[in-house]
Amino acid sequence: MRSSYQTAASVARPQHTNPLTAIARRSVGGACGRALLVTAALALFAAPVNAHGGPGISSGNVDTPTWLFLMTGGGVIAVSFLLTSFVTDRDLLTAYHDRRVTVPNGGAVRRWGGRLAGLLGVLGLGAVLATGIAGPPEAGRNFAVLFVWVLWWAGFTASTYFLGNSWPALDPFGRLASVLPTTGSVELPDWVGRWPAVAGLLLLVWLEVVTEVASDPRQLTVVVAAYVAATLVASVVVGRETWRRQIDPIAGVFDLYGRVAPVQRTDEGLEIVAPGAALTEGNTDATTRESEIGFVIALLWVTTFDGFVATPAWQSLAAPIVRAGLPAELAYFAAMLLGYAAFFGIYWAASKRVRTSGPTYRSAPTIAAAFAPALLPIAAGYHLGHYLPYLLQQLPAAVVVAAAPFAPPLTPPVLGLPGWISWVGPLSVLAGHLLAVWVSHSRAFELFTGRLQPIRSQYPYVGVMVLYTITGLWLLAQPTIDAPFI
Template sequence: MRCPQRRAVGAGLVAASLALALTGRATAHGGSLSADDSRALAVPLWLFLSTGGGVVGVSFLLTSFVTDRELLRAVRERRRDVVLPSGVRRWLAICARAIGLLGLAAVLVVGVVGPAAPLSNLAVLVVWVGWWAGFTMTTYLVGNAWPVFNPWRVALPLRERLPAPDWRLPERVGSWPAVAGLLAFIWLEVVSPLAGDPRLLAGVVGAYSALAVAGGFAFGEEWFERVDPISRVFASFGAVAPVYRDAGGSLGLRVPGTGLESPDLVRDASDVAFVVALLWVTTYDGLVATPPWRGFATAIVGAGVPAAVLYPVALLAGFGVFLAIYRVAVSRGRRDAESYRDPLELANRFAPSLLAIAAGYHVAHYLGYFIELSPALLGALSAPLAPPAPVAVVLPPWFSVVSLGFVLLGHLGAIWVAHAVAYDLFPSRMQAVRSQYALTAAMVFYTMTSLWIVSRPYAAPPFV
């Protein structure tokens, strides 16, 4: 084994060991709303150790030994068309749009006039359990159906029927508005009582709806492609999914994750930043709900730093660290491969592989949460204004193993995608392999960070 590879493996093992040293009992916690904040799902320490070390070994085996370009190309190009009659597709689209508009109306109305208790209010349960947890999981496990469900896209047919400004964003703006919007969305989710105050949630959704419809009317499709962070999140996750829509609008099936190998998915530095931001915000959302963060935040605020400053600074600083780690890894990989390719091109091509890690961590973070609170959601749907007493599912202790498994699967998927892209970019086998040393070490860092967060018991974020 060459020295750079030894160093990368060593870095991964150190990260795994550090995570284990800080763990003890592995647990899983939900996101913004929880039926039981005190639960702790135990995972044996040896299992955490073996899975953490095993994923590092398997990842490097993939990087080092899967060198058959024809096999990689065959996996990527394995596609099958999904044939639906045009009439069926049209009615499905109409039904999906109606569901989207009805869901938005329910959130706005029931959020204002419904029960005040969050676990009984349909608006809270639809937004956090049904949409942000459940629907988001379908975008990377099945396919991105958000364009047909998105109620704010009603602005596009209005734009065709009414006089509308023909505004265009300057090219230099790129996707930076979506990056800023995503960071702002997660910051607001963390620091405000959106999950516990249905009236506030309805107000925020109403304001966002007005902005999205106005933006779509003024800028057209460009608004949802470059500005709207929610549409960008679902589009990014949709590249992981097996069901996709081609340029002509036809549906097809592919091997999950192979959509991340497309050279057109990430086009510039702002798109790279959005991918890293998506990876980071899911991590941040979990981080601030752990006991170590509670201890850190208490100490910092006790030292005189305002809590209102701590949370956005931590959000931006963490994003900067994640982005810097990725850029350094790509630069080091270019140097290890002795390549003259443009560093920006390499950053663009390898960035989508991080979406597999983000998807793995999202499902690990939210699957148990979704299962726990689904009965409460169904009860609220049955009687929005007078729902029955909320019921929650009690997950078995072994379910935390499932959460850890999804984190590791996301990591393996990211390694495979980056490996396949490397063989597209570099003519030499050794160039392709060497280009992955630093990037794999960065992925191990991202994944072990996620594993450590998933392993901590839930603790409500302090000072919010």
């Protein structure tokens, strides 16, 4: 979601021995390291383009043609796939992803940290509601706006894919719902799956774009209060676990982002794992409902949609539609649905294509469910690139306003950012895609046998990732404008 002040904001042994396995054994992450070096080198020569790392960040000048920048990014993903293809030793892959380091006193950290986080979450929710109503109306001076968009959506969200998902401990909505009795009078049919959460996520992002919820404290308060009410009612009617697992889009987003992190929560405490290792966990023989895959696609799409509607390209595309008489809000809604359908359709078509490129007897839903987690680092990389500059820029204002939320200074300080900060966006996007390639490679060797079948199975997904990379880099290379026609 945009936080802008402009618009607001089971592994079998290999049957063959790869002659390059000895090389790969020298370093578990050798392929990843080479790919990262290639990324850095190419980005150094191709990244001086217009990049809008986050809302409110000025764009730089373009020294390299945008088409060359985009082709370079797509080429990095293709090269990284070639490098990871050398790593075909299943024991090596298993060792990389199964290695765990237990955090000392992790149980105590989770126990006491959870209590403190729960208190902070409830207090933060109360402060948002109070300052949203009684605080100053200016977005840049209102604690509710700064807390939700700067500290929570930009800052806390980034913490989930770096430090793990702490939202279950912090979640003030769930804390409030836990004191209410659960009747469970309504039981959702099995076919529902997580489609309510998908719809909720799309709806929230659409509202953030077409309303002033990111710049008007009063509208923000209404949305937050409505979310509290929805949580309480749904938790009573369908049960807290059903609400959290199938309906709550916020919990779903943080759960998915948390799987990317090298810090993972366990029943005993905390563990440190290799980056992306948690994404390779799970039974690859289980067919996940389409809705589970759909939520992953939704998370990837909304990060793209949020950036796309703040580009001149969208303005040019939407202008004739709006002038023809379609309300702008409906044009945005149609774009949201059509774009999501396109993203889902492209991924599903690639999953079906794996059956012939592999080839394999496994069904397309099984394949799609196994590889869907590989898309999460892509969403995380784009989120980081889009919001980190914005977070750094607005963090001083959030701190100052938090000290006196009802009487903040007239002009809260805003941090000036150096020009090199525009490199954060492209590098973050590429880093997320490189991790996605590695996760996809690991999942392929869990799902398929032999040495060539897992590699060939990835061809369709590599094509999809190249397409996603080019799309993400293109968005970062566009100048940022206010969402037009609304």
